[in-house]
Amino acid sequence: MKTLLIIFLGTIVILFLGINKPEKKSLPYILILLLAALSMIPFDWYDAMTGNMAKWQTKYVSIKMLFWDIPALAFSAVLIIASMLVFILFSNQSRKGADLPGLMLFSLCGGLMMTSFTNLVMLFLGIEALSIPLYVLAGSRKTDLRSNEAGLKYFLMGAFSTAIFLLGCAFVYGGTGSLDIISIGRSAGMMGHIGVKSALLHSGIIILLASMLFKVAAFPFHFWSPDVYDGSPNRTTVFMATVVKIAAFAAFFRLFQYAFSDIKGWWSQSMAIAAAATILVGNIAAVRQKSFKRTLAYSSIAHAGYMLMAVLSAPEDGFWALLIYTLAYAASAVAVFYLLDRYGKESEGYSFESFGESGAGNRFASLVLIVSMFSMAGIPLTAGFAGKFMLFSSAFAQYNWLVGIALLGSAISIAYYFRIFKEVLFKPTAGLSAYKITWGEYAGLALALVLTLSIGLWPALITGIQTMVVK
Numbered sequence: 001m002k003t004l005l006i007i008f009l010g011t012i013v014i015l016f017l018g019i020n021k022p023e024k025k026s027l028p029y030i031l032i033l034l035l036a037a038l039s040m041i042p043f044d045w046y047d048a049m050t051g052n053m054a055k056w057q058t059k060y061v062s063i064k065m066l067f068w069d070i071p072a073l074a075f076s077a078v079l080i081i082a083s084m085l086v087f088i089l090f091s092n093q094s095r096k097g098a099d100l101p102g103l104m105l106f107s108l109c110g111g112l113m114m115t116s117f118t119n120l121v122m123l124f125l126g127i128e129a130l131s132i133p134l135y136v137l138a139g140s141r142k143t144d145l146r147s148n149e150a151g152l153k154y155f156l157m158g159a160f161s162t163a164i165f166l167l168g169c170a171f172v173y174g175g176t177g178s179l180d181i182i183s184i185g186r187s188a189g190m191m192g193h194i195g196v197k198s199a200l201l202h203s204g205i206i207i208l209l210a211s212m213l214f215k216v217a218a219f220p221f222h223f224w225s226p227d228v229y230d231g232s233p234n235r236t237t238v239f240m241a242t243v244v245k246i247a248a249f250a251a252f253f254r255l256f257q258y259a260f261s262d263i264k265g266w267w268s269q270s271m272a273i274a275a276a277a278t279i280l281v282g283n284i285a286a287v288r289q290k291s292f293k294r295t296l297a298y299s300s301i302a303h304a305g306y307m308l309m310a311v312l313s314a315p316e317d318g319f320w321a322l323l324i325y326t327l328a329y330a331a332s333a334v335a336v337f338y339l340l341d342r343y344g345k346e347s348e349g350y351s352f353e354s355f356g357e358s359g360a361g362n363r364f365a366s367l368v369l370i371v372s373m374f375s376m377a378g379i380p381l382t383a384g385f386a387g388k389f390m391l392f393s394s395a396f397a398q399y400n401w402l403v404g405i406a407l408l409g410s411a412i413s414i415a416y417y418f419r420i421f422k423e424v425l426f427k428p429t430a431g432l433s434a435y436k437i438t439w440g441e442y443a444g445l446a447l448a449l450v451l452t453l454s455i456g457l458w459p460a461l462i463t464g465i466q467t468m469v470v471k
């Protein structure tokens with residue numbers, strides 16, 4: 001709770017401090033704000049483990065609406081770290097005002113609500129708080145028709161999916177008489193135990209499943225994602241691909257594992273089929289793209305398919321697998337999108353051939369690109385491999401056929417992930433040119449590189465936390 005309040009109140013202050021100042025002047029205040037919020041998570045974690053919640057927290061925010069348990073705090077930390085990487089690497093803006101960074105921070109507040117909700121009303125409010133600023137951010141380049149198209153498409157698709165979500169909530173309420181996910185889980189489990197089938201509850205689950213698949217851009221509701229990602233400014237795109245997607249999956253996992261886990265046999269096969277189709281469609285479509293940015297957009301769809309496997313797994317195994325995978329994906333994706341923004345040529349549609357210019361290559365940038373692409377492809381000794389290994393292991397017992405499809409999708413992904421190396425490393429006239437990178441941007445790339453390699457080489461950095469929690 002303290003984390004959410006710090007970011008919300010701090011964002012209001014930053015908006016006023018940044019009036020009529022270059023946007024990059026607000027970066028130190030934003031980083032201090034995010035670090036302060038991140039520093040509160042260990043204290044909240046301790047309170048969650050011991051059950052000693054602050055009196056003001058339980059007085060003003062009922063645990064029947066928001067509850068900062070260990071999964072909520074863990075995903076909140078991932079969201080904040082991903083946001084820090086985005087701000088560090090995409091903050092070199094000459095425009096005045098702190099309105100766009102402020103919108104991103106308000107969107108982050110919605111993401112934090114989505115990780116900690118215990119009531120479907122709060123999930124709805126979190127989705128809206130996350131989405132509304134993004135409608136503005138997607139269309140923030142007013143003179144760019146593609147940005148205008150992206151903003152309009154994202155607004156319309158977001159509105160439709162939210163309406164579908166509310167319809168699902170109404171059906172679930174009609175079937176269980178509650179919007180509290182624990183009460184819903186209790187009612188659903190009792191119905192499953194005595195063999196009662198509720199048409200309202202089952203219809204509500206299907207509708208909620210469709211709306212959440214829409215939010216995470218999974219098959220068959222993925223069609224909006226490539227156009228929105230391609231038309232949005234690069235900073236907005238990477239924010240949607242990392243922070244927004246992670247928040248959506250944290251909410252997805254929390255909703256279906258807390259509320260519907262006792263009747264998992266009823267909806268799991270539908271979700272498994274959706275996961276398999278998402279993996280195949282995302283990877284196959286990515287291979288056929290000529291634009292590196294659209295390739296990353298379809299790659300994000302494929303990663304959504306992998307993350308769905310965590311929702312299908314046992315709650316504890318799925319949680320830790322999803323936590324490692326989202327952290328690995330955030331570190332790699334932010335670094336790759338940054339290098340795309342710096343070295344790709346927008347005038348040529350960010351084609352593979354436009355990536356980089358002739359001249360002496362930037363060796364550090366090339367190293368970060370190679371490691372990040374290895375991680376996204378799931379090559380051993382990277383964080384992406386550790387995340388995929390945990391995801392596949394957690395789902396193998398019940399969905400070995402899905403794991404086989406996921407392995408096939410990972411093999412296909414190597415074709416387009418490694419395609420960029422041909423342009424950057426193996427052409428004598430190409431390579432990442434010696435573009436001037438600030439020390440702050442070097443620090444951001446170094447942080448992404450350290451996270452990717454450290455989790456890949458020493459997964460115990462995360463599994464050690466799991467051991468402490470179990471004890």
